[in-house]
Amino acid sequence: MGKSLEGKTVAILATDGVEQVELTEPRKAVEAAGATVRLLSLKPGEIQGMHHDRKGDRLPVDGVVADARVDDYDGLILPGGVQNPDTLRMDAKAVGFVRDFVESGKPVGVICHGPWVMIEADVVRGRRMTSWPSVRTDLRNAGADVVDEEVVVDQGLVSSRKPEDLPAFCRKLVEEFAEGRH
Structure with a gap:
Protein backbone atom coordinates (compact mmCIF):
# COMPACT_ATOMS: atom_id res chain seq x y z
CA MET A 1 0.00 0.00 0.00
CA GLY A 2 3.00 2.30 0.46
CA LYS A 3 2.91 5.60 2.29
CA SER A 4 0.40 7.42 0.09
CA LEU A 5 -1.03 9.33 3.07
CA GLU A 6 2.30 10.57 4.45
CA GLY A 7 1.84 14.06 5.89
CA LYS A 8 -1.97 13.80 6.04
CA THR A 9 -4.08 13.92 9.20
CA VAL A 10 -7.36 12.04 9.42
CA ALA A 11 -10.08 12.58 12.01
CA ILE A 12 -12.30 9.80 13.29
CA LEU A 13 -15.44 11.12 14.98
CA ALA A 14 -16.96 8.68 17.47
CA THR A 15 -18.39 8.35 20.95
CA ASP A 16 -19.57 5.63 23.33
CA GLY A 17 -21.22 2.73 21.54
CA VAL A 18 -19.06 2.85 18.44
CA GLU A 19 -18.80 -0.46 16.57
CA GLN A 20 -15.16 -1.01 17.52
CA VAL A 21 -14.01 -2.82 14.37
CA GLU A 22 -15.47 -0.02 12.21
CA LEU A 23 -13.13 2.38 14.01
CA THR A 24 -10.02 0.23 14.46
CA GLU A 25 -9.77 -1.31 10.98
CA PRO A 26 -10.04 1.99 9.04
CA ARG A 27 -7.64 3.54 11.54
CA LYS A 28 -5.09 0.77 10.91
CA ALA A 29 -5.48 1.14 7.15
CA VAL A 30 -4.90 4.89 7.01
CA GLU A 31 -2.06 4.70 9.55
CA ALA A 32 -0.41 1.92 7.50
CA ALA A 33 -0.61 4.28 4.51
CA GLY A 34 1.24 6.94 6.51
CA ALA A 35 -1.53 9.16 7.92
CA THR A 36 -1.69 10.57 11.42
CA VAL A 37 -5.07 9.75 12.98
CA ARG A 38 -6.85 11.64 15.74
CA LEU A 39 -9.93 10.26 17.49
CA LEU A 40 -12.36 13.09 18.16
CA SER A 41 -15.30 12.72 20.52
CA LEU A 42 -17.80 14.74 22.52
CA LYS A 43 -15.70 14.74 25.69
CA PRO A 44 -12.08 14.03 26.63
CA GLY A 45 -10.95 10.73 28.10
CA GLU A 46 -12.07 7.44 26.62
CA ILE A 47 -15.03 6.07 24.70
CA GLN A 48 -16.58 2.63 24.97
CA GLY A 49 -16.16 0.41 21.93
CA MET A 50 -18.68 -2.30 21.19
CA HIS A 51 -18.67 -5.67 19.45
CA HIS A 52 -22.28 -5.44 18.28
CA ASP A 53 -24.11 -5.78 21.62
CA ARG A 54 -21.10 -6.68 23.81
CA LYS A 55 -18.68 -4.21 25.36
CA GLY A 56 -15.32 -3.97 23.66
CA ASP A 57 -12.30 -1.88 24.58
CA ARG A 58 -12.10 1.59 26.07
CA LEU A 59 -10.53 3.77 23.37
CA PRO A 60 -8.50 6.89 24.22
CA VAL A 61 -9.77 10.16 22.75
CA ASP A 62 -7.25 12.57 21.17
CA GLY A 63 -9.46 15.66 21.04
CA VAL A 64 -12.92 17.11 21.52
CA VAL A 65 -14.98 17.85 18.38
CA ALA A 66 -16.12 21.19 19.84
CA ASP A 67 -12.46 22.34 19.61
CA ALA A 68 -11.72 20.72 16.22
CA PRO A 79 -17.84 4.66 12.04
CA GLY A 80 -21.14 3.08 12.96
CA GLY A 81 -22.68 1.15 15.76
CA VAL A 82 -26.20 2.17 16.74
CA GLN A 83 -25.56 4.26 19.86
CA ASN A 84 -22.53 6.14 18.47
CA PRO A 85 -24.11 8.04 15.55
CA ASP A 86 -27.43 8.36 17.37
CA THR A 87 -25.62 10.25 20.16
CA LEU A 88 -23.44 12.27 17.77
CA ARG A 89 -26.41 13.50 15.72
CA MET A 90 -27.87 15.05 18.88
CA ASP A 91 -24.75 17.19 19.42
CA ALA A 92 -24.76 20.50 17.50
CA LYS A 93 -20.94 20.79 17.47
CA ALA A 94 -20.51 17.27 16.04
CA VAL A 95 -23.19 17.87 13.40
CA GLY A 96 -21.66 21.23 12.50
CA PHE A 97 -18.19 19.70 12.16
CA VAL A 98 -19.52 17.00 9.82
CA ARG A 99 -21.47 19.57 7.77
CA ASP A 100 -18.43 21.84 7.44
CA PHE A 101 -16.19 18.90 6.59
CA VAL A 102 -18.44 17.60 3.80
CA GLU A 103 -18.96 21.13 2.45
CA SER A 104 -15.16 21.62 2.37
CA GLY A 105 -14.93 18.97 -0.35
CA LYS A 106 -12.45 16.87 1.62
CA PRO A 107 -12.95 13.09 1.54
CA VAL A 108 -15.20 11.36 4.07
CA GLY A 109 -15.66 7.68 4.89
CA VAL A 110 -18.87 6.48 6.52
CA ILE A 111 -20.04 2.96 7.37
CA CYS A 112 -23.05 1.15 8.81
CA HIS A 113 -25.21 3.52 10.93
CA GLY A 114 -22.68 6.38 10.52
CA PRO A 115 -24.80 8.16 7.87
CA TRP A 116 -27.24 9.24 10.60
CA VAL A 117 -24.83 12.05 11.49
CA VAL A 123 -25.28 16.73 3.47
CA VAL A 124 -26.52 13.55 1.74
CA ARG A 125 -28.97 15.08 -0.77
CA GLY A 126 -28.05 13.97 -4.29
CA ARG A 127 -25.20 11.72 -3.09
CA ARG A 128 -24.94 8.04 -4.08
CA MET A 129 -24.50 6.03 -0.86
CA THR A 130 -24.98 2.74 0.94
CA SER A 131 -25.45 1.91 4.63
CA TRP A 132 -26.76 -0.64 7.08
CA PRO A 133 -30.21 -1.72 5.78
CA ASN A 141 -35.88 10.50 2.83
CA ALA A 142 -32.92 12.89 3.14
CA GLY A 143 -32.43 12.86 -0.64
CA ALA A 144 -29.63 10.33 -1.14
CA ASP A 145 -29.50 7.86 -4.03
CA GLY A 156 -14.79 11.61 -2.26
CA LEU A 157 -17.58 10.17 -0.11
CA VAL A 158 -16.87 6.49 0.61
CA SER A 159 -19.73 4.50 2.16
CA SER A 160 -20.14 0.86 3.16
CA ARG A 161 -22.81 -1.29 4.79
CA LYS A 162 -21.31 -3.41 7.59
CA PRO A 163 -18.17 -4.85 9.19
CA GLU A 164 -17.88 -7.55 6.50
CA ASP A 165 -17.35 -4.72 3.96
CA LEU A 166 -14.34 -3.34 5.85
CA PRO A 167 -11.59 -4.68 3.53
CA ALA A 168 -13.13 -2.94 0.49
CA PHE A 169 -14.07 0.13 2.55
CA CYS A 170 -10.53 0.53 3.89
CA ARG A 171 -8.93 0.18 0.42
CA LYS A 172 -11.23 2.85 -1.03
CA LEU A 173 -10.72 5.13 1.98
CA VAL A 174 -6.97 5.12 1.45
CA GLU A 175 -7.42 5.80 -2.29
CA GLU A 176 -9.83 8.69 -1.75
CA PHE A 177 -7.81 10.19 1.12
CA ALA A 178 -4.68 10.03 -1.08
CA GLU A 179 -6.49 11.94 -3.86
CA GLY A 180 -7.65 14.61 -1.41
CA ARG A 181 -10.13 17.40 -2.08
CA HIS A 182 -12.92 16.78 -4.60
Whole structure:
Protein backbone atom coordinates (compact mmCIF):
# COMPACT_ATOMS: atom_id res chain seq x y z
CA MET A 1 0.00 0.00 0.00
CA GLY A 2 3.00 2.30 0.46
CA LYS A 3 2.91 5.60 2.29
CA SER A 4 0.40 7.42 0.09
CA LEU A 5 -1.03 9.33 3.07
CA GLU A 6 2.30 10.57 4.45
CA GLY A 7 1.84 14.06 5.89
CA LYS A 8 -1.97 13.80 6.04
CA THR A 9 -4.08 13.92 9.20
CA VAL A 10 -7.36 12.04 9.42
CA ALA A 11 -10.08 12.58 12.01
CA ILE A 12 -12.30 9.80 13.29
CA LEU A 13 -15.44 11.12 14.98
CA ALA A 14 -16.96 8.68 17.47
CA THR A 15 -18.39 8.35 20.95
CA ASP A 16 -19.57 5.63 23.33
CA GLY A 17 -21.22 2.73 21.54
CA VAL A 18 -19.06 2.85 18.44
CA GLU A 19 -18.80 -0.46 16.57
CA GLN A 20 -15.16 -1.01 17.52
CA VAL A 21 -14.01 -2.82 14.37
CA GLU A 22 -15.47 -0.02 12.21
CA LEU A 23 -13.13 2.38 14.01
CA THR A 24 -10.02 0.23 14.46
CA GLU A 25 -9.77 -1.31 10.98
CA PRO A 26 -10.04 1.99 9.04
CA ARG A 27 -7.64 3.54 11.54
CA LYS A 28 -5.09 0.77 10.91
CA ALA A 29 -5.48 1.14 7.15
CA VAL A 30 -4.90 4.89 7.01
CA GLU A 31 -2.06 4.70 9.55
CA ALA A 32 -0.41 1.92 7.50
CA ALA A 33 -0.61 4.28 4.51
CA GLY A 34 1.24 6.94 6.51
CA ALA A 35 -1.53 9.16 7.92
CA THR A 36 -1.69 10.57 11.42
CA VAL A 37 -5.07 9.75 12.98
CA ARG A 38 -6.85 11.64 15.74
CA LEU A 39 -9.93 10.26 17.49
CA LEU A 40 -12.36 13.09 18.16
CA SER A 41 -15.30 12.72 20.52
CA LEU A 42 -17.80 14.74 22.52
CA LYS A 43 -15.70 14.74 25.69
CA PRO A 44 -12.08 14.03 26.63
CA GLY A 45 -10.95 10.73 28.10
CA GLU A 46 -12.07 7.44 26.62
CA ILE A 47 -15.03 6.07 24.70
CA GLN A 48 -16.58 2.63 24.97
CA GLY A 49 -16.16 0.41 21.93
CA MET A 50 -18.68 -2.30 21.19
CA HIS A 51 -18.67 -5.67 19.45
CA HIS A 52 -22.28 -5.44 18.28
CA ASP A 53 -24.11 -5.78 21.62
CA ARG A 54 -21.10 -6.68 23.81
CA LYS A 55 -18.68 -4.21 25.36
CA GLY A 56 -15.32 -3.97 23.66
CA ASP A 57 -12.30 -1.88 24.58
CA ARG A 58 -12.10 1.59 26.07
CA LEU A 59 -10.53 3.77 23.37
CA PRO A 60 -8.50 6.89 24.22
CA VAL A 61 -9.77 10.16 22.75
CA ASP A 62 -7.25 12.57 21.17
CA GLY A 63 -9.46 15.66 21.04
CA VAL A 64 -12.92 17.11 21.52
CA VAL A 65 -14.98 17.85 18.38
CA ALA A 66 -16.12 21.19 19.84
CA ASP A 67 -12.46 22.34 19.61
CA ALA A 68 -11.72 20.72 16.22
CA ARG A 69 -11.14 22.72 13.04
CA VAL A 70 -11.86 21.23 9.61
CA ASP A 71 -8.70 22.91 8.27
CA ASP A 72 -6.58 20.69 10.54
CA TYR A 73 -7.70 17.47 8.81
CA ASP A 74 -7.39 15.95 5.34
CA GLY A 75 -10.05 13.24 5.77
CA LEU A 76 -12.87 12.20 8.10
CA ILE A 77 -14.09 8.74 9.12
CA LEU A 78 -17.56 8.20 10.63
CA PRO A 79 -17.84 4.66 12.04
CA GLY A 80 -21.14 3.08 12.96
CA GLY A 81 -22.68 1.15 15.76
CA VAL A 82 -26.20 2.17 16.74
CA GLN A 83 -25.56 4.26 19.86
CA ASN A 84 -22.53 6.14 18.47
CA PRO A 85 -24.11 8.04 15.55
CA ASP A 86 -27.43 8.36 17.37
CA THR A 87 -25.62 10.25 20.16
CA LEU A 88 -23.44 12.27 17.77
CA ARG A 89 -26.41 13.50 15.72
CA MET A 90 -27.87 15.05 18.88
CA ASP A 91 -24.75 17.19 19.42
CA ALA A 92 -24.76 20.50 17.50
CA LYS A 93 -20.94 20.79 17.47
CA ALA A 94 -20.51 17.27 16.04
CA VAL A 95 -23.19 17.87 13.40
CA GLY A 96 -21.66 21.23 12.50
CA PHE A 97 -18.19 19.70 12.16
CA VAL A 98 -19.52 17.00 9.82
CA ARG A 99 -21.47 19.57 7.77
CA ASP A 100 -18.43 21.84 7.44
CA PHE A 101 -16.19 18.90 6.59
CA VAL A 102 -18.44 17.60 3.80
CA GLU A 103 -18.96 21.13 2.45
CA SER A 104 -15.16 21.62 2.37
CA GLY A 105 -14.93 18.97 -0.35
CA LYS A 106 -12.45 16.87 1.62
CA PRO A 107 -12.95 13.09 1.54
CA VAL A 108 -15.20 11.36 4.07
CA GLY A 109 -15.66 7.68 4.89
CA VAL A 110 -18.87 6.48 6.52
CA ILE A 111 -20.04 2.96 7.37
CA CYS A 112 -23.05 1.15 8.81
CA HIS A 113 -25.21 3.52 10.93
CA GLY A 114 -22.68 6.38 10.52
CA PRO A 115 -24.80 8.16 7.87
CA TRP A 116 -27.24 9.24 10.60
CA VAL A 117 -24.83 12.05 11.49
CA MET A 118 -24.59 13.10 7.83
CA ILE A 119 -28.39 13.04 7.50
CA GLU A 120 -28.67 15.33 10.52
CA ALA A 121 -26.06 17.63 8.93
CA ASP A 122 -28.19 17.69 5.73
CA VAL A 123 -25.28 16.73 3.47
CA VAL A 124 -26.52 13.55 1.74
CA ARG A 125 -28.97 15.08 -0.77
CA GLY A 126 -28.05 13.97 -4.29
CA ARG A 127 -25.20 11.72 -3.09
CA ARG A 128 -24.94 8.04 -4.08
CA MET A 129 -24.50 6.03 -0.86
CA THR A 130 -24.98 2.74 0.94
CA SER A 131 -25.45 1.91 4.63
CA TRP A 132 -26.76 -0.64 7.08
CA PRO A 133 -30.21 -1.72 5.78
CA SER A 134 -32.22 0.01 8.54
CA VAL A 135 -30.62 3.40 7.72
CA ARG A 136 -31.43 3.30 3.98
CA THR A 137 -34.96 4.71 4.30
CA ASP A 138 -33.57 7.60 6.34
CA LEU A 139 -30.99 8.24 3.60
CA ARG A 140 -33.65 8.13 0.86
CA ASN A 141 -35.88 10.50 2.83
CA ALA A 142 -32.92 12.89 3.14
CA GLY A 143 -32.43 12.86 -0.64
CA ALA A 144 -29.63 10.33 -1.14
CA ASP A 145 -29.50 7.86 -4.03
CA VAL A 146 -29.26 4.63 -2.01
CA VAL A 147 -27.79 1.39 -3.34
CA ASP A 148 -26.97 -1.97 -1.76
CA GLU A 149 -23.26 -2.42 -2.61
CA GLU A 150 -20.16 -3.35 -0.62
CA VAL A 151 -18.56 0.06 -1.10
CA VAL A 152 -19.78 3.17 -2.92
CA VAL A 153 -17.68 6.18 -3.88
CA ASP A 154 -19.32 9.48 -4.82
CA GLN A 155 -17.00 12.49 -5.22
CA GLY A 156 -14.79 11.61 -2.26
CA LEU A 157 -17.58 10.17 -0.11
CA VAL A 158 -16.87 6.49 0.61
CA SER A 159 -19.73 4.50 2.16
CA SER A 160 -20.14 0.86 3.16
CA ARG A 161 -22.81 -1.29 4.79
CA LYS A 162 -21.31 -3.41 7.59
CA PRO A 163 -18.17 -4.85 9.19
CA GLU A 164 -17.88 -7.55 6.50
CA ASP A 165 -17.35 -4.72 3.96
CA LEU A 166 -14.34 -3.34 5.85
CA PRO A 167 -11.59 -4.68 3.53
CA ALA A 168 -13.13 -2.94 0.49
CA PHE A 169 -14.07 0.13 2.55
CA CYS A 170 -10.53 0.53 3.89
CA ARG A 171 -8.93 0.18 0.42
CA LYS A 172 -11.23 2.85 -1.03
CA LEU A 173 -10.72 5.13 1.98
CA VAL A 174 -6.97 5.12 1.45
CA GLU A 175 -7.42 5.80 -2.29
CA GLU A 176 -9.83 8.69 -1.75
CA PHE A 177 -7.81 10.19 1.12
CA ALA A 178 -4.68 10.03 -1.08
CA GLU A 179 -6.49 11.94 -3.86
CA GLY A 180 -7.65 14.61 -1.41
CA ARG A 181 -10.13 17.40 -2.08
CA HIS A 182 -12.92 16.78 -4.60
